Amino acid sequence: xxxxxxxxxxxxxxxxxxxxxxxxxxxxxxxxxxxxxxxxxxxxxxxxxxxxxxxxxxxxxxxxxxxxxxxxxxxxxxxxxxxxxxxxxxxxxxxxxxxxxxxxxxxxxxxxxxxxxxxxxxxxxxxxxxxxxxxxxxxxxxxxxxxxxxxxxxxxxxxxxxxxxxxxxxxxxxxxxxxxxxxxxxxxxxxxxxxxxxxxxxxxxxxxxxxxxxxxxxxxxxxxxxxxxxxxxxxxxxxxxxxxxxxxxxxxxxxxxxxxxxxxxxxxxxxx
Amino acid sequence: xxxxxxxxxxxxxxxxxxxxxxxxxxxxxxxxxxxxxxxxxxxxxxxxxxxxxxxxxxxxxxxxxxxxxxxxxxxxxxxxxxxxxxxxxxxxxxxxxxxxxxxxxxxxxxxxxxxxxxxxxxxxxxxxxxxxxxxxxxxxxxxxxxxxxxxxxxxxxxxxxxxxxxxxxxxxxxxxxxxxxxxxxxxxxxxxxxxxxxxxxxxxxxxxxxxxxxxxxxxxxxxxxxxxxxxxxxxxxxxxxxxxxxxxxxxxxxxxxxxxxxxxxxxxxxxxxxxxxxxxxxxxxxxxxxxxxxxxxxxxxxxxxxxxxxxxxxxxxxxxxxxxxxxxxxxxxxxxxxxxxxxxxxxxxxxxxxxxxx
Numbered sequence: 189x190x191x192x193x194x195x196x197x198x199x200x201x202x203x204x205x206x207x208x209x210x211x212x213x214x215x216x217x218x219x220x221x222x223x224x225x226x227x228x229x230x231x232x233x234x235x236x237x238x239x240x241x242x243x244x245x246x247x248x249x250x251x252x253x254x255x256x257x258x259x260x261x262x263x264x265x266x267x268x269x270x271x272x273x274x275x276x277x278x279x280x281x282x283x284x285x286x287x288x289x290x291x292x293x294x295x296x297x298x299x300x301x302x303x304x305x306x307x308x309x310x311x312x313x314x315x316x317x318x319x320x321x322x323x324x325x326x327x328x329x330x331x332x333x334x335x336x337x338x339x340x341x342x343x344x345x346x347x348x349x350x351x352x353x354x355x356x357x358x359x360x361x362x363x364x365x366x367x368x369x370x371x372x373x374x375x376x377x378x379x380x381x382x383x384x385x386x387x388x389x390x391x392x393x394x395x396x397x398x399x400x401x402x403x404x405x406x407x408x409x410x411x412x413x414x415x416x417x418x419x420x421x422x423x424x425x426x427x428x429x430x431x432x433x434x435x436x437x438x439x440x441x442x443x444x445x446x447x448x449x450x451x452x453x454x455x456x457x458x459x460x
Numbered sequence: 461x462x463x464x465x466x467x468x469x470x471x472x473x474x475x476x477x478x479x480x481x482x483x484x485x486x487x488x489x490x491x492x493x494x495x496x497x498x499x500x501x502x503x504x505x506x507x508x509x510x511x512x513x514x515x516x517x518x519x520x521x522x523x524x525x526x527x528x529x530x531x532x533x534x535x536x537x538x539x540x541x542x543x544x545x546x547x548x549x550x551x552x553x554x555x556x557x558x559x560x561x562x563x564x565x566x567x568x569x570x571x572x573x574x575x576x577x578x579x580x581x582x583x584x585x586x587x588x589x590x591x592x593x594x595x596x597x598x599x600x601x602x603x604x605x606x607x608x609x610x611x612x613x614x615x616x617x618x619x620x621x622x623x624x625x626x627x628x629x630x631x632x633x634x635x636x637x638x639x640x641x642x643x644x645x646x647x648x649x650x651x652x653x654x655x656x657x658x659x660x661x662x663x664x665x666x667x668x669x670x671x672x673x674x675x676x677x678x679x680x681x682x683x684x685x686x687x688x689x690x691x692x693x694x695x696x697x698x699x700x701x702x703x704x705x706x707x708x709x710x711x712x713x714x715x716x717x718x719x720x721x722x723x724x725x726x727x728x729x730x731x732x733x734x735x736x737x738x739x740x741x742x743x744x745x746x747x748x749x750x751x752x753x754x755x756x757x758x759x760x761x762x763x764x765x766x767x768x769x770x771x772x773x774x775x776x777x778x779x780x781x782x783x784x785x786x787x788x789x790x791x792x793x794x795x796x797x798x799x800x801x802x803x804x805x806x807x808x809x810x811x812x813x814x815x816x817x818x
Contacts, residue, residue: 357543357545359541359542359543359545360545360546360547360548362510362512362532362539362541362545363539363541363545363546363547363603363606364547364558365511365512365531365532365533366510366532366533366535366537366538366539366607367533367538367558367559367562367606367607367610368533368559368562368563368610369533369558369562370531370533373562377547377558378547381547381549382547382548382549384549
């Protein structure tokens with residue numbers, strides 16, 4: 189009996205330790221955002237909300253926030269349907285050509301494996317070429333940024349929607365066809381609603397991926413069209429004070445709220 | 461010509477034959493069961509009728525119309541799936557209404573027919589529930605109502621009872637049959653459960669390894685099986701290997717010589733003898749045998765017998781308490797007897813399951 193009690197305690201400690209380790213940076217950011225002194229040090233000299241006020245006054249953060257929102261919305265709106273279509277093709281479209289199916293899957297998940305800076309550089313070079321061909325600006329425009337961020341959303345969508353598809357009871361689709369539904373009707377009325385948890389999760393993750401991305405974005409932003417993470421990095425080049433922690437805290441709260449709201453509609457723990 | 465006709469229907473996957481050749485004519489209002497062990501091709505046959513599996517050869521005709529190349533949505537069949545396949549995101553009412561909606565039936569009539577279909581399966585008042593809020597038996601009835609409501613030319617049932625517990629299964633079996641007869645539905649029913657098939661079907665198609673072994677009603681299959689597989693699959697049967705010694709005398713592999721029906725023996729034949737047609741006596745005329753085991757089953761008693769090296773099973777109504785046979789125990793000497801006409805010589809295909817029942 190004694191042995192099992194010790195084991196239980198050890199288990200609780202390990203779990204608590206793991207959670208602590210994962211949450212520590214997040215908590216640190218939140219705590220630092222209310223420290224009074226400019227250069228972070230322990231113990232704090234006092235607590236203040238001045239950094240939040242400061243962040244609000246710096247218009248580049250507000251503008252970056254709006255740009256990030258726009259880009260994340262647009263990238264998700266384009267990437268999720270594309271990724272869903274790709275997931276459908278991968279899981280159902282290749283008949284017995286498993287080799288081709290595997291290759292397609294790897295290709296679409298590829299952007300996850302390429303470091304953001306490398307992908308950003310590659311895109312930058314590609315945009316320079318493309319600008320020459322079409323004789324118009326791409327880098328530094330919202331359109332160029334959205335196109336790049338679509339690349340971030342596709343692997344997540346393919347992954348999440350594929351998982352949903354593999355768990356889907358195909359006989360429900362057959363039942364719909366049997367009852368007289370044409371293939372497109374089967375898709376809209378039965379397949380897509382049954383994939384909803386996967387698609388909603390894909391929207392959420394795509395949005396967060398795009399919203400928080402720094403590395404890929406860094407080279408592709410232009411003057412006046414800066415995303416929030418890039419705005420934060422720019423600020424860091426001149427000042428190191430808890431203003432950034434304040435901005436980050438707002439971001440953490442927003443993403444957390446988004447996940448909670450999503451969880452009300454589909455249980456995220458079931459799809460991810 | 462029947463409402464549903466299958467002509468030389470076959471399906472191959474590369475070198476593998478799933479269904480070799482099925483010819484079947486289902487009459488209007490008839491319930492035909494496709495019966496066989498798993499992998500015998502019965503579900504593939506049903507799915508070819510529904511249009512989910514394209515046949516490699518042959519034709520499917522529904523109501524005289526060739527639908528072999530038609531898509532599933534253009535066939536006018538109503539299918540009930542083994543997993544029920546209800547739409548999880550739609551209410552019971554929406555599930556049942558789906559087929560009517562696809563047929564562009566007006567809203568008022570749709571509601572009327574959905575209510576009627578739900579009443580038919582005794583689920584009135586549950587139209588607003590979601591499928592997951594229902595029990596397995598209720599979900600099954602929703603699936604039935606959904607297929608029935610569109611009034612299909614052919615009703616297809618794919619092992620619809622296999623996910624229900626034993627008690628419910630017997631109940632639903634009776635209900636489906638009553639409904640089918642009342643509405644005069646032309647039905648093709650797939651099952652691996654012989655009792656289910658025997659009690660529900662007008663005719664049975666016994667299949668094994670892609671081949672139709674015999675088509676007939678319950679009595680024909682039981683009393684006049686076409687081969688050893690059918691004899692062993694429908695009910696219990698003593699199937700004895702051996703050879704015909706002389707007309708009416710069969711020499712079983714174990715060594716015993718047994719009386720059998722006269723007539724020529726086909727090659728690779730086995731002797732098929734139903735255990736309940738073997739009488740067991742403590743004395744009198746017949747073949748001497750020794751009891752190996754006696755199993756009391758209430759209404760019936762099973763006698764496992766040894767006839768000079770050949771094992772045989774006999775099943776008799778349990779004798780009365782004052783009957784000397786009641787006291788029989790393993791090791792006792794008995795005499796056994798059967799009418800020679802009951803012992804049939806049947807062909808056995810290579811690979812057929814031929815085992816001594818005793």
